[in-house]
Amino acid sequence: MAGSLVLGALQVAGTLLLAPLLFGVTKRVKARLQYRRGPSLLQPYRDLAKWWRKESVESDAASPLTAAAPAIVLASVVVATFLVPMVGIVPPLDGWGDLLVVIGLLALGRFVLALSALDAGSAFGGMGSSREVAIATLVEPALLLALAGAALAARSTDLGTIAGVGQAAGLSWYTPALLLSAAAFAIVAVAETGHEPVENPDTHLELTMIHEGMLLEASGPRLAILMYAAELKLVLVAGLFGAAFLPVGLARTASPVEILVALGATLAKVAGAAVALGILDATLAKMRILALPGLLTTASLLGAVGLAVRLWLPS
Amino acid sequence: MAEPVEHIAPVALGPRVAELIADGGHFVMLVGLDERSVGGDGLAIEAVVATQSGLARLRAQLPLTNPSYPTMSRMVPAAHWDEREAKDLLGIVPIGHPDPRRLVLHEQWPSGYAPLRKDVPVDRQPALGDHHFVPFEVHGEGVYQLPVGPIHAGVIEPGHFRFSAIGERVLHLDARLFFVHRGLEKLVEGRTFARALPIVERACGVCTVTHALAYAQAVESLTRTTIPDRARWARVLLAELERLYNHVGDLGNMCAGVGFQPAISRLGWLRERLLQLNDALTGHRYLTGIVAPGGLAADLSPDGLAILPAALDDIGAELAAAVRSIIRSEGVMDRFQGTGLVGPAEARTLGALGVAARASGLLLDLRADRPYAAYGELDVSTTVFHGGDVAARFHVRAQEAHEALRLVREVLHEMPDGPFRAPLAAVPATGASEVAGVEGPRGASWLWLRAGPDGTIDRLRLRSASFANWPVVAAAVPGNLVPDFPLINKSFELCYACTDR
Numbered sequence: 001m002a003g004s005l006v007l008g009a010l011q012v013a014g015t016l017l018l019a020p021l022l023f024g025v026t027k028r029v030k031a032r033l034q035y036r037r038g039p040s041l042l043q044p045y046r047d048l049a050k051w052w053r054k055e056s057v058e059s060d061a062a063s064p065l066t067a068a069a070p071a072i073v074l075a076s077v078v079v080a081t082f083l084v085p086m087v088g089i090v091p092p093l094d095g096w097g098d099l100l101v102v103i104g105l106l107a108l109g110r111f112v113l114a115l116s117a118l119d120a121g122s123a124f125g126g127m128g129s130s131r132e133v134a135i136a137t138l139v140e141p142a143l144l145l146a147l148a149g150a151a152l153a154a155r156s157t158d159l160g161t162i163a164g165v166g167q168a169a170g171l172s173w174y175t176p177a178l179l180l181s182a183a184a185f186a187i188v189a190v191a192e193t194g195h196e197p198v199e200n201p202d203t204h205l206e207l208t209m210i211h212e213g214m215l216l217e218a219s220g221p222r223l224a225i226l227m228y229a230a231e232l233k234l235v236l237v238a239g240l241f242g243a244a245f246l247p248v249g250l251a252r253t254a255s256p257v258e259i260l261v262a263l264g265a266t267l268a269k270v271a272g273a274a275v276a277l278g279i280l281d282a283t284l285a286k287m288r289i290l291a292l293p294g295l296l297t298t299a300s301l302l303g304a305v306g307l308a309v310r311l312w313l314p315s
Numbered sequence: 316m317a318e319p320v321e322h323i324a325p326v327a328l329g330p331r332v333a334e335l336i337a338d339g340g341h342f343v344m345l346v347g348l349d350e351r352s353v354g355g356d357g358l359a360i361e362a363v364v365a366t367q368s369g370l371a372r373l374r375a376q377l378p379l380t381n382p383s384y385p386t387m388s389r390m391v392p393a394a395h396w397d398e399r400e401a402k403d404l405l406g407i408v409p410i411g412h413p414d415p416r417r418l419v420l421h422e423q424w425p426s427g428y429a430p431l432r433k434d435v436p437v438d439r440q441p442a443l444g445d446h447h448f449v450p451f452e453v454h455g456e457g458v459y460q461l462p463v464g465p466i467h468a469g470v471i472e473p474g475h476f477r478f479s480a481i482g483e484r485v486l487h488l489d490a491r492l493f494f495v496h497r498g499l500e501k502l503v504e505g506r507t508f509a510r511a512l513p514i515v516e517r518a519c520g521v522c523t524v525t526h527a528l529a530y531a532q533a534v535e536s537l538t539r540t541t542i543p544d545r546a547r548w549a550r551v552l553l554a555e556l557e558r559l560y561n562h563v564g565d566l567g568n569m570c571a572g573v574g575f576q577p578a579i580s581r582l583g584w585l586r587e588r589l590l591q592l593n594d595a596l597t598g599h600r601y602l603t604g605i606v607a608p609g610g611l612a613a614d615l616s617p618d619g620l621a622i623l624p625a626a627l628d629d630i631g632a633e634l635a636a637a638v639r640s641i642i643r644s645e646g647v648m649d650r651f652q653g654t655g656l657v658g659p660a661e662a663r664t665l666g667a668l669g670v671a672a673r674a675s676g677l678l679l680d681l682r683a684d685r686p687y688a689a690y691g692e693l694d695v696s697t698t699v700f701h702g703g704d705v706a707a708r709f710h711v712r713a714q715e716a717h718e719a720l721r722l723v724r725e726v727l728h729e730m731p732d733g734p735f736r737a738p739l740a741a742v743p744a745t746g747a748s749e750v751a752g753v754e755g756p757r758g759a760s761w762l763w764l765r766a767g768p769d770g771t772i773d774r775l776r777l778r779s780a781s782f783a784n785w786p787v788v789a790a791a792v793p794g795n796l797v798p799d800f801p802l803i804n805k806s807f808e809l810c811y812a813c814t815d816r
Binding site for chain 1: 322459460461463470483573580581644721796797798799800801
């Protein structure tokens with residue numbers, strides 16, 4: 001019990017503290033691929049501090065939702081992050097919810113953010129919301145199908161159990177069916193975290209924005225909270241991928257060696273995701289917005305085929 | 316190339332211009348005039364059309380009490396902004412104009428205020444009223460309005476774009492510019508030719524050679540000055556270097572429109588190298604202060620000329636590689652192809668110029684059509700594509716950049732030594748006027764100039780290629796997706812400052 005407390009505390013502290021750093025890593029990779037030096041890895045922390053000190057400007061049209069939304073969005077991501085095993089094989093909030101709850105929390109955050117973007121009454125917020133929700137209708141089934149592949153392999157929707165079964169299975173975990181599900185998840189992850197070819201996270205072109213469009217009306221501490229939630233979401237998505245599709249290195253006990261291995265493995269996985277997103281940003285062009293359904297449907301199809309292979313072609 | 320002015324009745328102006336254009340002519344500009352400073356007693360409007368046999372200049376005198384004439388915009392759509400501008404700045408009313416809204420002076424300016432009239436002092440500041448901007452809107456089920464700008468999220472010039480869209484598809488785009496109208500044309504009136512030059516060439520930061528050159532040519536025609544050979548060749552060199560850094564930067568900007576990072580940084584870096592070469596050659600990164608009436612203000616730096624050939628070879632190779640990498644990127648070309656279509660008929664009707672025209676199949680290039688400087692002795696190969704989409708504008712720019720490199724090399728080979736400036740030969744008669752055109756990076760930029768007493772300016776009008784092309788942008792967007800607008804806009808990459816003046 002004390003052991004899982006230590007592991008849980010490590011995950012809580014690690015994810016909350018290191019989330020902005022990952023943004024810095026992505027930006028650094030992107031800058032280096034453009035022959036630029038790029039900002040300091042700590043820049044996301046400085047940005048958060050800067051926004052935190054600034055005043056929040058609120059639209060005249062805003063309802064109390066605008067004030068409440070950042071807290072709800074952040075809370076949904078934080079809770080979801082603690083439902084995913086990232087250091088110990090048992091997540092910090094063990095028993096509080098399975099992967100369906102994680103997907104539900106992601107949807108809750110998205111729903112509240114979309115509502116709050118509409119709340120300001122400006123055209124860009126509405127445009128961002130409508131695009132985000134349109135894309136979400138394709139992202140969520142694909143996410144569900146992809147994770148269902150891992151859940152079916154472990155015969156459980158509990159993420160701790162999935163990771164445990166996966167880790168115990170060793171190499172035999174990585175069946176063709178699982179790889180299909182993992183590919184589906186990877187596509188969805190790009191859309192979910194807002195990177196190219198779905199979205200250019202560094203654009204100043206208002207008309208092309210999706211997630212950024214929803215943040216245009218946020219300022220000061222509210223913007224800081226929403227940006228921090230977006231940074232944490234990257235950790236969450238990477239952690240989810242790690243737990244379901246690459247469950248290696250997670251600690252079963254709180255022995256120092258296992259903890260070190262687990263921390264190293266998780267950092268490598270999450271940093272790998274940040275680097276991969278940076279490479280995508282730096283090498284791809286954004287897709288035409290009406291071509292996105294094609295990409296996301298591909299993810300759903302991969303997930304469905306993964307499930308079908310699992311169900312009808314027993315290994 | 317002094318072309319005579321033909322005086323014509325106001326009612327005959329529109330039909331005559333339409334006829335000249337139907338015979339293969341191209342609309343150049345309208346210029347509103349206050350004749351009282353040159354011995355007349357009213358206002359006038361002059362239409363300039365480029366025909367096969369030179370410029371046709373048609374001037375209609377208008378009474379001061381009711382300065383109006385039947386609009387030509389319904390027959391000559393390319394004139395519709397010119398007519399609105401003359402109405403705002405001189406109170407010359409085109410009767411029956413299809414879009415009688417304000418253009419240059421927005422609604423908060425008092426009605427009846429016509430700043431380019433001679434009885435309005437340059438420092439008059441009228442009290443501004445309320446702003447009653449009435450955008451053009453489309454109404455209907457599911458149609459929504461998307462107001463963008465004039466303040467943008469990025470550091471770009473101010474313009475207000477009002478989209479009427481249904482879902483992600485644009486039904487109509489209303490572009491509202493002239494937020495940075497500085498009254499440059501009023502400001503130069505009464506100045507000597509030399510003192511007006513810094514103002515004219517600063518109409519825009521990235522078209523300085525184009526504007527200075529058009530101005531210098533107009534002044535040289537008025538003063539019957541022949542410039543030295545070295546200056547004629549050096550002007551080609553400078554004009555092509557300006558085209559080159561603009562095209563290289565604009566190719567990169569088009570990639571920014573689709574978020575294609577590797578090309579953005581690669582081309583941005585190339586553009587920076589070109590700016591540094593400009594600096595080495597002239598002492599100014601954007602080539603300001605080098606072209607002057609009579610030739611050049613200063614000779615080109617020998618050190619700059621010495622490093623130019625090797626640097627250009629290197630830049631040419633790097634540019635070719637960068638363009639290849641863009642064309643090879645399926646994601647980018649998918650976004651470019653079929654986006655922002657402008658057909659040849661539409662381009663011609665709206666009076667598209669430069670890259671915008673040549674990407675829609677129109678063979679228009681002043682360097683070949685009406686050679687100036689030393690272009691007559693060079694064999695300029697003009698690039699034409701027929702696609703009319705963003706991809707076509709990309710290819711035109713890419714090829715023109717290479718042609719500019721070739722022309723610069725040829726100039727370096729041909730440019731003679733000798734004096735770089737001649738004194739102005741004569742003081743022009745009051746009321747004498749000239750029209751000069753230069754093919755800038757965005758197309759033909761025309762400058763109309765009339766002399767006042769003692770070598771001063773009575774009236775100047777600058778009609779940049781950006782001014783001509785903005786209505787083409789607005790026409791290219793409907794039917795496209797809202798998030799494709801930045802890309803379409805960047806494929807034209809027009810200047811606001813050049814347009815607003």
